[in-house]
Amino acid sequence: MTELKLAFRNIFRHPQRTLATFLAMALACAGLVLFGGYILFIHLSGETHATMMVGHLQIFKRxxxxxxxxxxxxxxxxxxxxxxxxxxxxxxxxxxxxxxxxxxxxxxxxxxxxxxxxxxxxxxxxxxxxxxxxxxxxxxxxxxxxxxxxxxxxxxxxxxxxxxxxxxxxxxxxxxxxxxxxxxxxxxxxxxxxxxxxxxxxxxxxxxxxxxxxxxxxxxxxxxxxxxxxxxxxxxxxxxxxxxxxxxxxxxxxxxxxxxxxxxxxxxxxxxxxxxxELEVKTWIELLPVHQQAIRMIDLFFYFSLAIVAVVLAFMIYNTIMMGVLERTREIGTLRAMGASRKRVSTVFLLEGLILGLAGGGTGIVLGGVSAWLIDAAEILYQPPTIPFLIKLEILVFQDWRVPLLAYIGCLAVALAAAYLPARKASRLFIAEALRR
Amino acid sequence: MSTHQKPIDPELIQLEEVHKDYVCGRRRVQALRGVSLDVRQGSFVVIEGLSGSGKSTLLNLIGCLDYPTRGRVIIAGKDTSAMNDRALSRFRAERLGFIFQDFNLIPMLNAYENVEYPLRLKGEAKAQLRRRTEAALEAVGLIDMADQRPAELSGGQCQRVAIARALVSQPDLIVADEPTANLDSHTGERIVELMRSMVERFGATFIIATHDPMIACHATHRYRLRDGRMVFE
Structure with a gap:
């Protein structure tokens, strides 16, 4: 309980730094939501257009x-x-x-x-x-x-x-x-x-x-x-x-x-x-292999972008939490001297990462949802390959609960993973040394 | 805070031929060279010595914040040199209290929360938490400032909160490192009187490193460290 209180209050100790990290988290999460929603749209619209051409299954003479x-x-x-x-x-x-x-x-x-x-x-x-x-x-x-x-x-x-x-x-x-x-x-x-x-x-x-x-x-x-x-x-x-x-x-x-x-x-x-x-069955994926190839390529691009966002975000959170550890070294020493275990000390910093993740991720979901709505209202049209007509860009953020949920869980996981090293460092500080800072 | 005296555990601290070496770059520094010491419960022990004489190193070992290079540190019958980190943390939470020169209050917690923290570490029941925290603040005369954060308190008030924090869990031993160094003489005097009264009221044992002669004159036992060796007075 005290660890949660400490973590929460420490987040507001340096409002500007926290705000920058929070915004980075929110924007990254919003970006993930938007990109994820767009990828979902590509999947669903691609599947729909493919199905319009060949159905889901075809039965042929062998x-x-x-x-x-x-x-x-x-x-x-x-x-x-x-x-x-x-x-x-x-x-x-x-x-x-x-x-x-x-x-x-x-x-x-x-x-x-x-x-x-x-x-x-x-x-x-x-x-x-x-x-x-x-x-x-x-x-x-x-x-x-x-x-x-x-x-x-x-x-x-x-x-x-x-x-x-x-x-x-x-x-x-x-x-x-x-x-x-x-x-x-x-x-x-x-x-x-x-x-x-x-x-x-x-x-x-x-x-x-x-x-x-x-x-x-x-x-x-x-x-x-x-x-x-x-x-x-x-x-x-x-x-x-x-x-x-x-x-x-x-x-x-x-x-x-x-x-x-x-x-x-x-x-x-x-x-x-x-x-x-003397018949054989082919699925729509077998009939239109190019569709799956295109989807796989887009998915790869998505995962690559995801990895870049995760790494940048992780560095930002790591930096914020590590600054906290360095600035609060004596405080950590005091907690440890009073009898706080390593686990309790690391929990404070992990909770700081988690709170940033929860708040930034939650804001990012809302921001992503609002952005998706604005994009929808802007009626952006484009022509995908192999389709002769224009289609409207749709970002399917809330049509599939997995998009916001995965973006949120992803942000939380990155925040926790990024906070882990500083938290570990804090918990392993040499107490007498920490008290001298 | 209850005012009952602790049962007598005559040899609360036993140091047996304790050595502590540090490696400074390529140089090996012998901070303590075979220090032996027995402290009885209820004592108000003052350790004096020049800077670099090994006072803080000695307090770190007695406070279970560090391990000796050689020798044994026995507190309340337990050989702390043989304990692992988890056991030492538990031991510190249950048996020790600390008062620091710079007060070392947690800035994001108010006075009440600072004092309450050691009880939380001990896993005290909720009802006990409140009662004992308020009693500790009452004992140092700061119950009305329970909601104030350290930044809103004077140096003397901070040190009184620190004393309440050190005493709230009724530890066997309170380790204080230069507790009056950052206070004016009048406030320092009041702090010393407060600590002394805690010995009388609760049977607390204080071991204090200081340069302050005012504290030294209240000591039941005075020891002097010189170049890592104990000089008895």
Whole structure:
């Protein structure tokens, strides 16, 4: 008790020095909170955008992931609908799944009959409503970038595909440019059209279909911009597999929680093995390894910065506490002479570090929260790599309790660790020598 | 503070051929050279000597603040030279009190808290803490200044607080190093009288290093140190 009293009062013995250390602690903690909140935002927004592109899990015909690009249609999952139903009804998968849908990849040559230009394409066939659901996926309630006026060009009010237009799809802006598309509606209200020439596994001759173009969409990467087409799944399937039921090259699953991915993937593998199916399962991380690589790089940068902040802060606190030990040497000698144990003496200085950590860290959390709120209010927009539209910078300080808690615990740990050496020195002073100071 | 006399423990301090050497750079300094001393309980012992004669070294050893190089220091029947740091701390808290030339009050604690601290070290019960602290302050006439911090007290008042602090836990022995050196003669005289009265009231044993002849004339025993050796008078 007296140790706590002494520690608390000694903190205010040199107000300026204490204030400087306190501010350093508060700013460091606020910085950690902000940086941690930003890193969390990067994690969550990266995961959300990745999931919008590929879902949480995809099931393919074995070998499609490695070699399917050469002839995607040859890797079609014929009994897609029964399998989809089986997955939805599975007691382990069904409750965890938000969406189970099919996607068909096809490739070929696209030709604009007006300009006579042609170009190779890769197309994805989606169920329009399911594609919209995927593209609206926002489990962490992040700011919806479609609300930004500057993003209007990327997110028109109408969806990318529409079930009421079974033969209409969208092109990458690069492909539209290469093909010389004029996307203005005709005088009769009809849309510009495109001829798709693709190889069907069922026929020796190529299949030709007409695709009405709803609009050109920026895809973020030139490779996608110049080649990618989205069209309704039924139409894509009819093009590739005329006269047959809907077939897909991938079953795409969206789960309610990303944490369920390993469990659902394991269950899928179990079903596949039980049924002897020629299928394989890939998680979103396996499908988009670049996402994890980018996250790891950012995390490393975060840890590096964290280490620098911790070292600077530790030196500052060490210096403050050590000054106290040097200035109060005789006082320490007196306490020891009266019978205070080494532990009691070191406790005084550890408590000083702890109080600085508690107060500075607490203030830092508040400061970080206020700064995050100000940043949010300032609506800072930026364009991350591989994403064509602008997103709003968000600092997720209080959305995940681990951010402020870890920052706080981190500051306390640094304060205690930095106070340890001066406290140890104080407790080991030679009493008679200390009394002579 | 209760006024009962301590049970008689005739040989409270026994020093047996105590040597203390210091290494100063490359030089070995013999601060004490075979000092032997017996002090009985209730004594008011004064150690005199010139600067550098070894007075403070001797008090450090008797006060269990340092270990002898050779010889034994026995306080209240315990060989303190053989105790480890933890045991010595405990021993000091329970059996010893200190009065310093510069008072050495803890500046961030008020008079009450300064006096109370040794009782806290002993782990006294809360009710006892208050009663004994107030009694100690009462005994030195400073109960009305209990809330004052050392910076707000005069030198004499500080030393009285220091005496109350040294006596509050009713130690067997109070070690005082030049307790009047920083006080004017009038205040010094009052402090000496106070210390002397504590011997009579509580059976406290004082061992005091001083140059002050006024203290020396109150001594029950006077010893003189010269070049680390005891000269009996």
């Amino acid at each position: 070998g499609f992931y490695e070699t399917g690009a050469g002839n995607p249609a040859a890797f079609a999952i014929e009994d897609y609908e029964p399998l989809r139903q089986r997955l939805i009804q599975d007691p382990e998968i069904g409750p965890r799944a938000s969406l189970v849908t099919g996607m068909l990849v096809l490739s070929g040559i696209a030709r604009n009959p007006e300009s006579k230009n042609s170009a190779p394409f890769i197309a994805q066939g989606w169920v329009p409503a399911d594609l919209a659901r995927l593209q609206e996926w926002n489990p962490y309630q992040l700011f919806d970038m479609r609300q930004l006026a500057v993003n209007r060009v990327f997110f028109p009010t109408e969806p990318e595909l529409d079930a009421s237009e079974p033969k209409a799809g969208t092109l990458g802006v690069g492909l539209a440019r290469i093909l010389g598309m004029d996307l203005q509606r005709q005088a009769d209200g009809s849309r510009a059209r495109l001829e798709l020439l693709c190889a069907s596994p069922l026929s020796a001759t190529p299949r030709i279909g007409v695709l009405y173009v709803r609009r050109a969409v920026p895809r973020g990467l030139k490779a996608f911009d110049d080649r990618l087409i989205f069209l309704p799944l039924d139409y894509a399937s009819r093009l590739m597999f005329p006269g047959q039921g809907t077939q897909v090259t991938a079953i795409v699953m969206l789960l309610n929680r990303v944490e369920d991915v390993p469990a659902v993937a394991a269950r899928l593998k179990e079903i596949i093995a039980q049924q002897g199916l």
